[in-house]
Structures are given as C-alpha cells and as structure tokens.
Amino acid sequence: MDxxxxxxxxPTRRDxxxxxxxxxxxxxxxxxxxxxxxxxxxxxxxxxxxxxxxxKEQRGRERLVRGDVDTIRAATRLLEQYEExxxxxxxxxxxxxxxxxxxxxx
Amino acid sequence: MDxxxxxxxxPTRRDxxxxxxxxxxxxxxxxxxxxxxxxxxxxxxxxxxxxxxxxKEQRGRERLVRGDVDTIRAATRLLEQYEExxxxxxxxxxxxxxxxxxxxxx
DNA sequence: CTAACGTACAACAAGATGGTTGTACATCAG
DNA sequence: CTGATGTACAACCATCTTGTTGTACGTTAG
Numbered sequence: 001m002d003x004x005x006x007x008x009x010x011p012t013r014r015d016x017x018x019x020x021x022x023x024x025x026x027x028x029x030x031x032x033x034x035x036x037x038x039x040x041x042x043x044x045x046x047x048x049x050x051x052x053x054x055x056k057e058q059r060g061r062e063r064l065v066r067g068d069v070d071t072i073r074a075a076t077r078l079l080e081q082y083e084e085x086x087x088x089x090x091x092x093x094x095x096x097x098x099x100x101x102x103x104x105x106x
Numbered sequence: 107m108d109x110x111x112x113x114x115x116x117p118t119r120r121d122x123x124x125x126x127x128x129x130x131x132x133x134x135x136x137x138x139x140x141x142x143x144x145x146x147x148x149x150x151x152x153x154x155x156x157x158x159x160x161x162k163e164q165r166g167r168e169r170l171v172r173g174d175v176d177t178i179r180a181a182t183r184l185l186e187q188y189e190e191x192x193x194x195x196x197x198x199x200x201x202x203x204x205x206x207x208x209x210x211x212x
Numbered sequence: 213c214t215a216a217c218g219t220a221c222a223a224c225a226a227g228a229t230g231g232t233t234g235t236a237c238a239t240c241a242g
Numbered sequence: 243c244t245g246a247t248g249t250a251c252a253a254c255c256a257t258c259t260t261g262t263t264g265t266a267c268g269t270t271a272g
Contacts, residue, residue: 168219
C-alpha cells in the first residue's frame with residue numbers, strides 16, 4: 001500500500017497510469033508527452049511497476065507498458081473500507097489494521 | 107490529489123485515518139499508540155489535515171481529530187475512473203486528465 | 213497562583229525523492 | 243556490418259520527508 005499510494009502521489013505518474021489503462025504504450029512513446037528527459041519518465045514507469053500499477057512486456061526493442069487494474073482495485077477497496085468504518089459498519093477496526101501496519105506501542 | 111495520496115502512503119497515517127474515521131481522538135491520545143514521539147505524531151496529523159483527510163476541532167486544551175470521509179471519497183472516485191478507463195467506458199481520456207495535471211509537452 | 217497537560221513549531225540529521233547527464237547494451241533498419 | 247533507436251542504470255545534486263530534541267504558550271487542575 002505504501003508503494004501504491006506513493007506512486008499515485010505524483011501527477012506525471014497518475015497521467016501515465018491513465019494513459020496505459022486506456023492503451024498500452026512504449027516507454028519512449030510515453031516520454032514524448034512530458035516535459036522531462038526520457039530517463040525521468042523511465043524512472044516514473046519503474047516506480048509504477050514496483051507498485052504493481054503497471055506491467056511491462058518486451059516487444060522487440062520496446063517495452064510495452066500496460067496498466068494493472070487489479071492493483072487499482074486493491075487501493076479502491078482499502079479506501080472503501082475507510083468509508084465503511086466511518087459508516088460504523090466495521091466493528092473491529094483491527095480487521096482493517098491487520099494490513100501489514102507497523103509500529104504500535106502498548 | 108498529490109497531498110491525498112502522499113498522505114496515505116504511510117502506514118502510521120493510514121492507521122490514524124482508520125482510527126479517527128471510527129472515532130474522534132485527541133492528538134495526544136493518538137500519540138500514545140505509536141512508537142514515536144508526540145511531535146512526530148503531531149506532524150503526521152498535520153500532513154493528514156493539509157490533505158483534507160482529517161479535521162481538527164479545539165476542545166479545551168485538546169484538539170479533537172476527526173476523519174473526513176468526503177476526501178476519501180474524492181480519492182476513491184479517481185481510482186474508479188482509472189478502472190472505467192480500463193473498461194473502455196471513458197472515451198476521451200482528457201476528461202480525467204483535466205484534473206490539475208502538469209507538465210505536458212507538445 | 214502554580215504546576216501539569218496538550219499542542220505547535222523551529223532546528224537538526226539521515227534518508228528518500230525527482231530531476232539531470234552520461235554510459236552501456238540489445239534490437240532493428242538499411 | 244553499421245548506425246539509429248529504445249531501454250536501463252549509475253552518479254550527482256537539490257529538495258522534501260521523517261524522525262529527533264528543545265522551546266514556547268494556552269488551558270486546566272488543585
């Protein structure tokens with residue numbers, strides 16, 4: 001979850017996600033659309049890949065980037081759980097906190 | 107959106123969100139639950155507040171922290187739009203990208 | 213009034229992040 | 243084969259983040 005939300009916390013990366021959800025694209029095709037170097041875009045894609053929001057498939061010398069809707073759904077589900085907590089529909093908050101959370105004292 | 111997803115990209119902050127969605131709590135009551143100083147928790151709450159995920163209300167010398175479900179819903183909606191793009195139900199991707207995105211070239 | 217409590221914020225250090233340039237290497241075109 | 247294309251990654255730098263400690267200040271308890 002850290003990586004998913006962290007990856008989505010950047011407008012360029014959200015833009016890339018939207019594009020590759022619609023249609024797969026090579027890294028260089030994506031890079032053409034932003035006012036930064038290819039290397040910067042390539043690293044944004046790497047962040048998205050590490051978060052599981054996109055996958056890459058090699059085709060010739062290109063890497064086709066595709067969006068992964070399952071990861072989006074996982075994030076959506078967590079947000080919906082927060083809403084359910086708010087509605088009082090989740091009794092034991094610990095059910096949600098059972099996601100690999102950290103650092104609780106006492 | 108940057109701030110919302112950025113705020114959610116931390117397990118301590120997600121934990122705080124879950125707790126205050128369920129029930130309001132003072133900053134110091136929250137701080138007791140984590141293995142870090144009060145100041146660190148106070149700053150996590152400030153990050154959440156800046157993102158609009160929580161609000162604070164002064165009561166006596168305490169500040170009661172409450173979750174804001176509307177902000178959660180705004181984030182959920184964006185994720186659902188990604189899914190709709192994937193389903194091919196959104197024709198013009200620009201509708202989504204019309205959120206204050208940046209840095210497009212050409 | 214005074215002491216304790218709850219909060220806010222500044223300064224600091226260590227590490228993460230986001231951009232750059234440069235290099236390396238595989239693949240495709242001719 | 244050779245040159246151009248597409249990708250990956252390292253090194254570097256500026257900035258942001260996340261924890262710390264210390265200080266300040268308003269509020270409540272006694």
